[in-house]
Each structure stands twice: as structure tokens, then as C-alpha cells.
Amino acid sequence: MTTSTLRREQPAFVETFQRLRLGPYLFVLGVAIIDFLVIGPAQFVNGLTIGAIYALVAIGYTMVYGIIELINFAHGDVFMVGAFTSMYVLTNVLGQDGPIKDPPVLAAVLFVDFAITMILLGILGTVIERFAYRPLRHAPRLAPLITAIGVSFILQNTIQILFGPSPVNTPQLISPTARVNVFGLDVGVVNIFTIVVSVSLMIALQLFVSRTRIGRAMRSTAMDREAAQLMGVDINRTIAITFFIGSALAGAAGVVQGLYFGNIQFTLGFQAGLKAFTAAVLGGIGNITGAALGGFIIGFVEVTAGAKGVFVWGQAAVFVVLILTLLFRPAGLLGQQIGERA
Amino acid sequence: MKNAKIGALVAGAVIVLAACSSGGSTAAPTTAASTGTGASAAPAGSTAASKGELKLGVTLPLSGGAAADGQPTLKGAQLAVDQINTAGGIDGYTIKLVPLDHAVNGKYNEQQGAQDMQTFVSDPAVIGVVGPYNSAVAKVQIPISNAAGLLQCSPANTNESLTKPEFGALDYRKTNPTKINYIRVAATDDIQGPAMATYAYNTLGLKNMLVVDDVTTFGKGVADNFQKKFEALGGTVIRVGAGADTTDFNSIITDAKTKNPDGVYYGGVVTSGGGLLLKQLRQQGLTIPFTGPDGIVNGAGDAKGSLIQIAGAQAADNSYGTVAAIGDFPGKADFEKAFADHFASDADFKVAGAYSGPAYACATVILDSLKATLDANPTADQAAIREGVRAYASDPSHTFKTVLGDESFDKNGDTTQPFISFYKVDPTAKGGVGDWVFKEQQNFSANAPAAASPSP
Numbered sequence: 001m002t003t004s005t006l007r008r009e010q011p012a013f014v015e016t017f018q019r020l021r022l023g024p025y026l027f028v029l030g031v032a033i034i035d036f037l038v039i040g041p042a043q044f045v046n047g048l049t050i051g052a053i054y055a056l057v058a059i060g061y062t063m064v065y066g067i068i069e070l071i072n073f074a075h076g077d078v079f080m081v082g083a084f085t086s087m088y089v090l091t092n093v094l095g096q097d098g099p100i101k102d103p104p105v106l107a108a109v110l111f112v113d114f115a116i117t118m119i120l121l122g123i124l125g126t127v128i129e130r131f132a133y134r135p136l137r138h139a140p141r142l143a144p145l146i147t148a149i150g151v152s153f154i155l156q157n158t159i160q161i162l163f164g165p166s167p168v169n170t171p172q173l174i175s176p177t178a179r180v181n182v183f184g185l186d187v188g189v190v191n192i193f194t195i196v197v198s199v200s201l202m203i204a205l206q207l208f209v210s211r212t213r214i215g216r217a218m219r220s221t222a223m224d225r226e227a228a229q230l231m232g233v234d235i236n237r238t239i240a241i242t243f244f245i246g247s248a249l250a251g252a253a254g255v256v257q258g259l260y261f262g263n264i265q266f267t268l269g270f271q272a273g274l275k276a277f278t279a280a281v282l283g284g285i286g287n288i289t290g291a292a293l294g295g296f297i298i299g300f301v302e303v304t305a306g307a308k309g310v311f312v313w314g315q316a317a318v319f320v321v322l323i324l325t326l327l328f329r330p331a332g333l334l335g336q337q338i339g340e341r342a
Numbered sequence: 343m344k345n346a347k348i349g350a351l352v353a354g355a356v357i358v359l360a361a362c363s364s365g366g367s368t369a370a371p372t373t374a375a376s377t378g379t380g381a382s383a384a385p386a387g388s389t390a391a392s393k394g395e396l397k398l399g400v401t402l403p404l405s406g407g408a409a410a411d412g413q414p415t416l417k418g419a420q421l422a423v424d425q426i427n428t429a430g431g432i433d434g435y436t437i438k439l440v441p442l443d444h445a446v447n448g449k450y451n452e453q454q455g456a457q458d459m460q461t462f463v464s465d466p467a468v469i470g471v472v473g474p475y476n477s478a479v480a481k482v483q484i485p486i487s488n489a490a491g492l493l494q495c496s497p498a499n500t501n502e503s504l505t506k507p508e509f510g511a512l513d514y515r516k517t518n519p520t521k522i523n524y525i526r527v528a529a530t531d532d533i534q535g536p537a538m539a540t541y542a543y544n545t546l547g548l549k550n551m552l553v554v555d556d557v558t559t560f561g562k563g564v565a566d567n568f569q570k571k572f573e574a575l576g577g578t579v580i581r582v583g584a585g586a587d588t589t590d591f592n593s594i595i596t597d598a599k600t601k602n603p604d605g606v607y608y609g610g611v612v613t614s615g616g617g618l619l620l621k622q623l624r625q626q627g628l629t630i631p632f633t634g635p636d637g638i639v640n641g642a643g644d645a646k647g648s649l650i651q652i653a654g655a656q657a658a659d660n661s662y663g664t665v666a667a668i669g670d671f672p673g674k675a676d677f678e679k680a681f682a683d684h685f686a687s688d689a690d691f692k693v694a695g696a697y698s699g700p701a702y703a704c705a706t707v708i709l710d711s712l713k714a715t716l717d718a719n720p721t722a723d724q725a726a727i728r729e730g731v732r733a734y735a736s737d738p739s740h741t742f743k744t745v746l747g748d749e750s751f752d753k754n755g756d757t758t759q760p761f762i763s764f765y766k767v768d769p770t771a772k773g774g775v776g777d778w779v780f781k782e783q784q785n786f787s788a789n790a791p792a793a794a795s796p797s798p
Contacts, residue, residue, distance in 0.1 A: 042599075046592045165406030165448035166647035167617070169654070176625040188625070261589060263618060263652055265407070267447050271587055306593025312557055312583035 024333040028293050035300050039307040041185045046306075049191045049260065051299020052198035056253035057276035058283070058291035059205065060125075060246030066222045066286035067242045070133060070144050074151035076273015078125060078247050082254025083264040084159050086117045087170040090258075099175035106173060113173075114197075117255050118248040125247025126240045134236070152269070159266040167265040170258035194256050201252055202292050205245065209288065218242055222286070275318070282322050284335025293333055297321065393434040396727065398423055398708060399462040400441040401455060401473035401483065406448020407613040407647030410640045411475055414695025415497055416441050419472045421684050421698075422705035432709060433716040440468065444479060448647070449586070449613045455479035456486060463490040466724040469731050470495065470708035472701055476611070477501030477531075477560040481514060484524050489517040493732040494524045495707055497700035500636065500666045501563050502530040505754040522736035522755045525707070527700045527746065529666040529760030531560070533786045534635050535567025537762040538607065538664045543575045546631055546662070548605035550578045552598040554591070554619060556610030557583045564635045565609025572607075586614040591622045605630050611637035617652025624657035632661040639663035639696050639765050643775030646690065655769040655776030662766050662781075665696045669763025669780045671746045677702065696765070696778070703744035710742050711735040760786045 036044050057079045064072040090096045090113055100106040132151050136144040178189040209215035217238045220228040229235050257272075258264055276291075279298050283290025298318050305314035325333060400419050402412035423439045426432060442461060444454035455474055462468045463486055470493040474480050480499045487494050496504075503509035504524065509532075512519050542548045551572060555565035562583070569579045580601050582594050606623060608616045616638045623632065643650035643658070650658040671677075681694040708731060715722060715730030722730060734740060738758075741750045750758050763783040771777035 042596045043593055046590075046596055050590055050592075164646065165445075166409070167407055167448075167652055169652065177627060179627075261618065262621060265448070268589075271589070302590070303593040306582075306591075307597045309580075309582060309597065311588075311594050312585055315585070 024290075024293070024329075028297065028333070031297075032300065035304055039304050042187075043303050043307040044300075045185075045187050045191050045195075047300040047303035048296065049194045049299070050302065051296035052195050053253050053256055053260070053295075054272070054275050054279050054298050055292040055295025056198050056201065056249050056256070057272055058279035058295045059202065059288055060250045061277055061280040062283070062285055062288060062291035063218075063242050063246040065280065066288075067218060067239055068133070068137065069141075070148065071277070072133075072246075073145070073148040073273065073277075074128060074132075074155060075246070075250060076271075076276060077152045077155035077269035078121060078128075079250040079254050079257075079272050079276075080264070080266060080269030081124065081155055081159060082117055082121045082247075082251035083170070083258045083268060084163055084168075084254070084266070085120055085251065086113055086255040086258050087168060087264060089113050089116050090171045090173070096171045096173060098171055098173075099178075100173050101175075109173060114252060114255055117251045121251025121254070122244040122248035125243040125250075128247075129240055129243040134239075152273075156266055156269065163266065165266060167263050169263050172259055172262040174259060176262060190260055194260055197252070197256060201249060202288075205249065206288065208245075214238070214241055278318060278322055282325055282332055284329075284332025287332070287334045290332055290334035392431075392436070394436075395438050395467065396432075396435045396712070396724075397438045397440045397465065397468045398705065399468045399471035399473075400439060401444060401458050401462070401471055401479075402441065402475050403445035403450040403479075404441065404443035405445045408445040408448060408450055408475075409690070410645045410648045411498075411611070411695075411697075412443070412445065413691040414641070414693070415473075415475060415697045415701045417681065417685055417688075417691060418497070418694070418698035418701030419705040421681055422702045422709065424684065425680075426709055432713050433720065435712075435716070437709065437712075444474070450474075450476045450479055452479055452482045456482040459483040459486045463487060463492055466728070468492065469712055469724075469728050470735070472497065472704045472708065474499065475697070477504060477563070478558050480504050480524070481559055484514040485516060488515040488521070488523050491518065491521060491523055491729055491732055493708060493711070493728075493735050495704035495735070496524070496526040496528065497704050498528050498636065498666070498697045499526050500528050500531045500534050501560050502532040502567075503559075503563070505530070505756045506532075507754065511754065521732070522751075522753070523732050525736055525751045525755040525757075527667065527703050527707075527744075527749060527757050528636075528697075529762055529786060530756060531564040531567050531635070531666075533760050534664050534666045534762055535564045535569075535609075536571035537784060537786070538633055538635065538662075538764075539568045539571035539575065539577075541662070541664075541764055542605055542607070542631070542633055543572060543577050546605065546633075548577065548631060550580070550601070550603050551605045551607055552580045552582070552594075552601075552603040553607045553609065554582050554584055554594065555608075556586045556588075556614035556616075558586055558610065558614065560635075560637065561586075561610035561614060563609075564637075565607065568607050568609065568635075584615065584619075586610070588615045589618055591615065591619045592626070595619075595623055595626045595628065599626065599628065603628075603630060606632050608632070608634040608638060610634070612640050612647065612649045612652065617649045620649065620653040620661065621657055624653070629660060632658075634661075634663050636663065636665045636667075636696065639665050639778050641695055642693070642772050642777035643769075644772065650767060650769075650776040650778075655767075655774065658767045658776055659769040660767070662764065663778065665763045665765060666760070667697060667700045667763065668746050668759070668761035668785075669696070669765070669783045671699060673745055674699070677745050696763075699745055703742075703746045703749060706744045707735055707742045707749060711740075714740075758787055762786060 060075050132147050133144050174190045179186050217233045221238045279294030280291045283294030301317050302314040305317050404412040423437050442458040444458050446454050475498045477499045505511050553565050555561040620632050638649050641648040643655045678694045685692045711731040711734040714734050741748050764781040765778040766781050768779045769776040
């Protein structure tokens, strides 16, 4: 008798738990807390910062995969173009070359820089989709994949011709040596800025996808393209918007990269693309929240390796974590949410 | 027409003679070095019916971030060849400089380096090659040039395993282990690393250093040598490896800060991330001395891709670097002036770099060997010339009068005059863009065994 009551109570709890799908989040949170205790708050901030950049890039990967099942290998280079666009806007359009002291001016310049870069990169994303991927939408899968690699080379070479193959310095509008005291911890202002901007953009995106008509169109297209079309969703427009948003976020990541590191190179996209793609797979490709979580996890793994004096193993550790995750959750951390795809 | 040509030849011979006589009597080492063999060339000038063209190869990374390393080095060799040709060539041959660039995406690339060496080897007109710049490239090139018996003279390679059998050099010259075809005028890393360790410990007074290497042949090698010596002197080391494509060093720096280092040594090159490491160190508030090998001494703050340009002149302050070559050679001022005059119209690289002189010296060694070969056997065919140049240059009994001073090579092809020069960044130099300024130099030839082996 007692066993049966126990049985009845337990499923209720587990069911609620599963319905909320909190498992992966709690897992990530737990790992983050353990990591925090292991590496300390200063390193934790480093991990959050670099993870935020990876997360922003990873979201673009995952959105495109979610909607047309294309691994957009050019996405890392879109991010790189974003970094260069921001550098050009800051130096040649806004005439900046270093830190700005006055907060209102700083905010205005940053806003203009983000706005121009994100819009231009969004347009670039839609142009790439229109001319490189849309004509191949019904072709065998390998064709758009190769096209994506081609686009990647075109973007790299264009930037190499325009700005030269050497590393280029970008203006660090927020003084990189400026620090503030947060709960007794000395944190770089630019780190806080990077984290806040990235997380805000991710929340905005989540709200956009879940609360707006266009967001609903995107979700329905991702679920079943033909059915969505039959229901009156303009597929081409929806996919174009997806590319616009994903690329604009990569552009924002590029701006942040320039502000944080102050130095960019045309080869930047390859490394970033690889890590962001890994983040997207880790989080469950197609899932936006998953990609964000994946980005942060990769940031933490890398920083933990650095903090423990085995920096050179950071890359390998990232893939060990990826393999372990896929062993237990083959679809990625949050992958089951689109498991119903045929 | 014929008369005009003969007139030109006579004029050329007169110029050569004049240059030689002035070089012999007064201190004009640059011209003396380039035309050091000219004394006997002048009589040949009268009989110098043109025999055609021989090629001097140059294998360097010449584009992108690596251009700051490669271009000034290339131009050192180019200056030597241009001077020889202006003076009438060598025994009827004109010398053509053939530079091949093995930088891919702005960084040196071993595969491309190997491919370029195949190109040189398969062209019988190539009598010798100046380069490469990076030790990792030398590792793949030496087996190819060794099999073909083609002389290579590197102005800048410093990894000790390339030449010294006790460090595994025989793996690279497998085909002809006894026929030395790779010589270098640069000192080796078993000298360069310990030299900076001694300088850091004694002169800069550093006791606890963060040592970061880029996990490459050169970077890890020189950092290992540095660490051994620094620890032997009584210092402590925090050692980290960070691969050649690292951009984010913040976790390393944050970790090191808890261990209070009083200096940093970067074993690597700027394209591996040296500039970004320095930049991020300063951003995290560490203004401690930043030191490194010749890989970080790559030009002034206005050279694209240089350490000072990436980090910024202010951040680059308090940086020290070694160069595995003589920094203050007797004819330095003359050489730099000749260099600046010759390349005055070049937009980006009109000033001699740290390895311009050594590249000039390498070209001199090869061209002098060519001269000696042709003097001994004027009718030699191309294969005989190539072998003659290799045999003459690698013979330890021969001494060459180069711009760097008297140069000769030991049985492994290493210079017998290993100099290490110390440079420091002056952020106000060159009108505020910052540049490396020469501090001092040490010759490790006398006490080479002591300096060369860090462990007794």
C-alpha cells in the first residue's frame, strides 16, 4: 500500500519537472556553480564574456538550421564581416580612435555603431540567402552546404582585399582598463557591457520569437514548411527575416568582439564559426536557448582550462564536453524540443 | 651599338675597381662586403661575355601579418643582388632574385614552404636559397634541399635542432647527413633563450615570470630554453602553452595575476598572438616587463602587424626582445643608409629590419661561394655550380667578409659568431608610433659551450 502511494506521488513530481523541461537548465546551472567555485569569480567573468560572444554567433547558426536545415558555414565569416563593419563605421564614419570619457556621447556612439552594423549585416544575411541559398532550396542537401563554404571564402577574401591580411586595430570605445567594483570584485567595464548587451539581445530575440506574429511564422515554418505555407505563411519572407536576424546578431557579436579585444583579422571567422557551431550542436541544433547555453558552456570550458594552467587543452576539452553531452543526450542539451521534426 | 655596350662594360669595371680600392683602404663595409670578391671580378669583366642568368631563391613569409618579418629580410637579400648586378654580375652571370612567399592567410605555412622549396630544387638555375624565417618551415624544407644538395642560408632560424645533431638535426638531413647544405648566420635558441633569461634575472631583476609559448617548433623550444636557464639562476616560472591561433589570453592572465609574476616571457611570434597577449596584459593592469625572443621584435609601430602596432605604443612600453643576430655591426650605419636609399620609394618597408643585415650577409655568402666556384671552374654547368656553391659555403675553413663581420660556419652549418642583441621598445620613437631600440649585444662564441648547454 505504501509503495503504491509513493509511486503515485513521484510521477506527479517528475511529470511537472519534465513538463517544465528544467532538467538541462538545472544541469547547466549546477555545472556553472561548481565551475564558479573552482575557478573563482574573476575567471567566471572572463568565461561569461567570451561565452556571450560565442552565444550570439551560435544563435545565428541554430536559427538557420532550425528553419531550413542548412549548416550555414558562412556564418562565422558573417560575424567577422560584422567586426570589420563596426571598425569601419567607428573609424571612418564616426571618426573615433579611442576610449570616450563622456557617458552620454559614449552611449550615442555605441548605439549608432550597433544600429548601423546590425542593419548592414542583416541585409548582408538576406542577400546571401537570396542569391546563394534560395535557388538551391530544393536541391540535394550537399549543394547548399558547399555553397555555404563558397560564401565563406568570398567573404574572407573580400575583407582581405579591402582591409589587408594583417591584424587591424579597432577603437576600444570603452576604456579597456576601466574597472568597477561589483560585490567586492574588480570587473572590467567592457566585460560587463559585453555580457549585458549579449544577454539583452538574447532575451529580446526570445521574446520576438515567442510573442510576435513573425516569430510564430518562424516557428511554424521550422516545424513544417509545407503546412505553414498552406496556412498562409509567406515562406520566403520568413526565411529571409530569419537570416536577417541571425546575421544582425552575428554583427552585434562582431561589434562586441572589436570593443573587447581591440584587434581583428580577416581569419577571425573560422575559429569563431567552429566554436559557435559546436555551441549550437551542444545546445541542440535548432534550439535558440540551447545555442546560447552552449556558447556559455564553451566559454566556461575554455576559461577553466586557462585558469587551471592547461590552456592548450581548452579546445580538446570543449570537444570532450560535446561528446559526453551527445552520449547522454544525442540531440543536444535542449534538443528534444524539436524532436517531433520528421 | 656595340661600342656603347663595350663602353658600358668598361665603365662598369672601373666602378667595380673604384669600389674595391675604397673598400680595401677605408671602412666602407657595405660596399666592401658586396663586392668583396670584386677584386678578381674586375679583370674578368673584360672577358665577360654574358653567360646568362643564375637564380638566387628567397623563401620567406612575405604577406599579411608576416610581412613585417619577411619584407625587410627579403630586401636585405635584394640589396646584395642589386649591388652585384650593378657591379657587372659574377663572372659573366647576372643574378636574378626569385622570392617565393609561403605566408598563407598572413601566417607562415609549412606546406607552402615545402612546395616552394620543391620549386627551387627543380629549377637547375637556382644556385642557393636565402631563408626561411621560421624554424617550423626550415624543418620541412631542409629534407628537400638536403636531398637535392641545394644550399640554404637562413638569416633568422634559431631552433637548435635544425643543425645540431645532439638535438636531432640528423633527422632533417637524412639523405646526405655529411653534406651540409643548410647554414645560418643567426644564433640558436639554446643561446637565445638563456641569454634573455640571464638578462631578465640579472639586468631587469625579475624573479618570478609568466612564460607563455605558442606550442610551435620555435616558440616552445625557445621558451623551454629560457625556463631552464631562468630556473637554474634561481627564478621561478609559471608556464602556459597557448596555441598559435589564440586570441583570448584573459584566463591565463587572470590566473597568473594570483601568482604575482614580475615579468612575462612570450615564446613565439607576433602572428601567433604575442601582440594580443601584450595588449590584454596591459588591459588587465599588468605593466610588468614583457620579454621575448626575436619573434616579437618585428618592426616599428607603423608597420602593419607588428607587436607595437597591435598592442599600441603605450602598451608596448617596458617590452624587451632578443634578436639572434649582431645588432651593432661595424658597417651598420652605412648598410642602413644604403638600404634606405635603395628602397626609398617603397611605401611600407623602406627601413632595414632586425634581419635585413643577416639576409644581406646570407646573400653575400652564397654569391661569394658562387664566385669562388666559377673562378675554380669557369665552365661548370648548372649542377656543378650548385654543388660547388654548397661545398664552398659549408666548408668550415672558409671565412666570408660580410656586412655583419667575418662569418664562418662550423661543421653543422652554425655560425661561429653567435651574437645575441637586446632591444627595448621606445614608445616615443619614430614620432610617437614607437620602435625597438638597440640596447646591447653579447657574443657567445668564446664561451659557447657554457652558454649553449643550459644544463651542465
